[in-house]
Each structure stands twice: as C-alpha cells, then as structure tokens.
Amino acid sequence: MKRLLVAGHARIFQICRCFRQGEFGSRHLPEFTMLEWYRAEADYRDLMSECEELVTALAQDLDMPEGLIRGGRTIDIRKPWERLMLEEAFERYAPVSLDEALAVGTFDELMAFEVEPRLSMDRPVFICDFPVSLGALARRNSGNPEVAERFELYIGGLELVNAFSELTDAGEQRERFLKEEAKRRAMGKRPYPMPEKFLHDLAKMPESAGAALGMDRLVMLFTGAEEIGDVVAFRPEEL
Amino acid sequence: MYSAADLRKGLRIKLDGDPYTITEFNFVKPGKGQSLYRCKLRNMITGAQFERTFREVDTFEAADLQQKAMQYLYKEGDNYVFMDLESYEQVYLTDDQVGDTKNYLIDSLEVEILLFEDRPIGVTLPNSVDLRVEHAEPWAKGDSVSGNYKPVVLETGYRILVPPFIEEGEKIRVDTRSGEYITRVKE
Numbered sequence: 001m002k003r004l005l006v007a008g009h010a011r012i013f014q015i016c017r018c019f020r021q022g023e024f025g026s027r028h029l030p031e032f033t034m035l036e037w038y039r040a041e042a043d044y045r046d047l048m049s050e051c052e053e054l055v056t057a058l059a060q061d062l063d064m065p066e067g068l069i070r071g072g073r074t075i076d077i078r079k080p081w082e083r084l085m086l087e088e089a090f091e092r093y094a095p096v097s098l099d100e101a102l103a104v105g106t107f108d109e110l111m112a113f114e115v116e117p118r119l120s121m122d123r124p125v126f127i128c129d130f131p132v133s134l135g136a137l138a139r140r141n142s143g144n145p146e147v148a149e150r151f152e153l154y155i156g157g158l159e160l161v162n163a164f165s166e167l168t169d170a171g172e173q174r175e176r177f178l179k180e181e182a183k184r185r186a187m188g189k190r191p192y193p194m195p196e197k198f199l200h201d202l203a204k205m206p207e208s209a210g211a212a213l214g215m216d217r218l219v220m221l222f223t224g225a226e227e228i229g230d231v232v233a234f235r236p237e238e239l
Numbered sequence: 240m241y242s243a244a245d246l247r248k249g250l251r252i253k254l255d256g257d258p259y260t261i262t263e264f265n266f267v268k269p270g271k272g273q274s275l276y277r278c279k280l281r282n283m284i285t286g287a288q289f290e291r292t293f294r295e296v297d298t299f300e301a302a303d304l305q306q307k308a309m310q311y312l313y314k315e316g317d318n319y320v321f322m323d324l325e326s327y328e329q330v331y332l333t334d335d336q337v338g339d340t341k342n343y344l345i346d347s348l349e350v351e352i353l354l355f356e357d358r359p360i361g362v363t364l365p366n367s368v369d370l371r372v373e374h375a376e377p378w379a380k381g382d383s384v385s386g387n388y389k390p391v392v393l394e395t396g397y398r399i400l401v402p403p404f405i406e407e408g409e410k411i412r413v414d415t416r417s418g419e420y421i422t423r424v425k426e
Contacts, residue, residue: 021244022244022274023266023268023274024266025264025265025266025267026265026266027267028266028267028268107272108269108270108272108273108275108294109275109292111269111270111272112267112268112269112275112277113277113292115269116269127270130270134270134271134272152270159269159270162270162271187295187296188296
C-alpha cells in the first residue's frame with residue numbers, strides 16, 4: 001500500500017484476510033480480517049480523529065449512539081477520546097517505569113497483564129508515543145525524537161487499532177530493519193530478506209499515516225461478544 | 240519436545256521435574272510485541288496450582304505419562320497395593336495419592352493407574368463401582384429427617400445417602416465421579 005502512496009494514490013484502504021500461525025486466544029485467531037487505510041499528507045493525530053469518526057459514525061448508523069458493549073458494560077464513545085502517552089500509562093498502571101521495563105525486557109508482560117487490564121473500560125483511549133524500538137515503521141516524533149508517532153486505540157480494554165505516522169527516511173528504515181533482523185536471529189527465527197523495492201520507493205513516499213483495524217474485534221464491540229471466536233463462522237478447531 | 244505455540248488446555252508437560260496439566264490457557268500479544276502464553280498449571284502429583292506466563296521461545300518436554308490397567312489387591316500399612324494385569328508386577332500408592340478413590344477400592348477392582356516416568360502417581364476409577372452396604376439403620380416410614388434418603392455405610396467405610404428401601408447386605412452401584420448412589424444391584 002505504501003508503494004501505492006508513492007504512485008500518487010493519496011487516500012487508500014483495503015479489507016483483507018490476515019494469517020498468523022499459532023495465534024489463538026480469546027482475542028486472537030490464526031485467520032482474521034483487517035481494515036487498513038493510509039492517507040498522504042497526514043500524521044497519526046489525523047488518524048486518531050478518523051478513528052473517533054469511524055466508530056461514532058458506525059454507532060450512529062447501527063442506532064447505538066449510546067455506545068458499545070464490553071463485559072456487559074456500556075462504553076461511552078462520545079468524542080473526544082483520551083490521548084495517553086505510553087510512558088504515562090506505565091507510570092499510572094505498572095509497578096515500574098517504561099524505561100525500566102524496556103531495560104530488563106519485561107515490557108510485553110507488563111503491558112499485557114498490568115497496563116492493558118487497567119485501561120479505562122468506560123471510555124476509549126489512545127495509547128500513544130511508543131519508544132522508537134517498538135515502532136519499526138513509524139516516524140520519530142518531531143518534538144521528542146526518543147518516541148515514534150505510533151498509537152494504539154483501546155476500547156473497553158480491547159486493542160482495536162494500531163497506527164502511525166509513516167517513516168519516510170529510507171536510510172533510517174534500512175537501519176531499523178537490520179536491527180529487527182538481528183532480534184529475529186537472536187530468537188532463532190527465520191530471517192526476512194531486505195525489502196529492496198520497498199526501500200527504493202520509500203525515498204519518494206509523501207508524508208503519510210496509516211492504520212490497521214481488527215474487523216473481528218470491531219464486530220465484538222458492536223455485538224458484545226466476549227470471545228473473538230464468537231464472531232466468525234468457524235473457529236480454527238472447527239475448520 | 241513442545242514449543243510455546245503447542246500449549247493448549249489439557250496438555251501435559253514436564254516442568255522442573257514434575258508432570259503438569261494445563262488447566263487454563265490464554266494467548267496474548269500486546270501491542271504487536273512478542274506472543275505470550277498465560278497458563279494455569281496443576282501439578283499432577285501434589286495437585287498444587289499456579290499461574291505462569293511463557294514466551295514464544297520457551298520449550299517443554301512432554302510429561303512421560305502412561306495409563307496401565309491394574310487390579311487393586313489390598314492395603315498394607317499406609318500403602319495401597321495394585322497389580323499390573325500384564326506383568327503381574329505390584330505397585331504401591333500412598334494414602335495421599337489414592338485420595339478419595341479409597342472410598343471405592345474393593346478387592347480385585349480393575350482400575351487405571353497413572354504412571355509418570357514409570358512411577359505410579361494416581362488412580363482412575365471406572366465410572367461406577369458396585370459396593371455392598373455394610374451397615375444400614377432399619378427404616379420406618381415417617382422417621383426420616385432427610386426425606387427420601389438415609390445414610391448407610393458401605394464395605395469400604397464410605398458413608399453415602401441412599402433411598403430408604405436399601406437394606407444391609409445389599410449391593411448398590413455408586414457413581415465414582417459424583418460420589419452419589421445410582422441404583423440397587425440385583426445379585
């Protein structure tokens with residue numbers, strides 16, 4: 001899609017099937033549906049507004065202006081939604097700071113079991129400004145180059161959207177890919193080849209921002225389903 | 240060998256030298272980070288439960304478990320003695336390992352013995368066992384406080400509620416999973 005941005009398509013989206021081997025839980029399926037959209041001449045702040053508009057417009061159309069349901073509770077989706085910096089979220093909800101968690105390698109555990117469960121259940125919240133190491137494809141924040149312009153939207157504790165201002169510096173992107181690869185090798189994973197065509201085009205890409213939204217999770221929020229397996233025709237074990 | 244991606248409810252793995260059953264399982268992947276596998280595990284020997292989170296890179300040995308058909312022979316001190324129906328070898332289980340299944344252990348009862356690395360660790364009973372009523376108070380209409388049931392003592396010492404028409408010396412069938420009376424057995 002980024003190559004389409006380069007080709008001059010300024011507002012694009014696709015809804016497609018995604019596959020993730022071995023991922024199966026109450027919020028994950030090995031086969032799921034994702035909405036992805038990109039906008040040229042925009043940044044992640046613009047996408048936050050688009051997320052607000054998308055969800056509230058859907059609620060209007062579906063005659064659910066009161067909000068969405070999760071865990072039997074109604075979520076008040078009136079705009080604007082809170083923007084909470086990741087660092088601040090750790091300060092509020094985790095036993096150690098974000099820096100400490102990253103230094104000792106417990107970020108994922110603390111995020112999953114301390115921060116996420118304590119995020120507001122009653123109002124949507126954007127968690128924003130991730131460390132650059134956690135936003136491999138995201139642009140550095142102009143005001144604070146330590147963080148990447150990336151956000152995740154949580155509604156009712158459910159992670160719905162991941163988005164960022166796109167990194168358009170091909171040189172920096174190549175360096176970050178090399179770092180990622182080193183990490184994959186250290187974990188014993190199959191290496192990815194360097195995406196040369198993508199890096200070549202990236203140099204010509206306009207400033208833009210892109211978002212990915214889990215469609216199945218969106219359906220969960222509008223139907224009150226507790227498990228992602230409840231909103232698809234067949235669970236993996238039934239296939 | 241299992242990897243974290245193989246973890247499932249009901250899977251039996253070896254951890255720190257003991258066999259564990261996974262009783263609850265959830266997959267999480269926060270913020271496009273690494274996959275995490277949060278499991279509740281029950282130690283199959285001690286019954287102790289705990290929660291642990293595994294990462295994608297973790298690997299596990301399968302617990303070497305076997306079920307063998309055996310016959311209950313007798314109690315010897317604090318041990319319960321069973322005999323392998325194929326090899327005629329005898330194995331011993333302690334009072335703790337036998338637990339509540341002792342309520343159903345009568346001579347020659349065929350059971351499944353669970354072995355971990357060839358050591359016996361537990362008993363699986365048939366779904367029902369026929370047991371003789373060793374002691375029952377005679378029943379007179381109207382004097383029962385618990386309505387339609389009365390307590391009796393079975394040959395294993397197990398106290399159970401049965402319908403009032405059951406008499407001493409009769410055999411009854413007992414559900415070993417619920418511990419409840421099923422029916423009278425005619426001999």
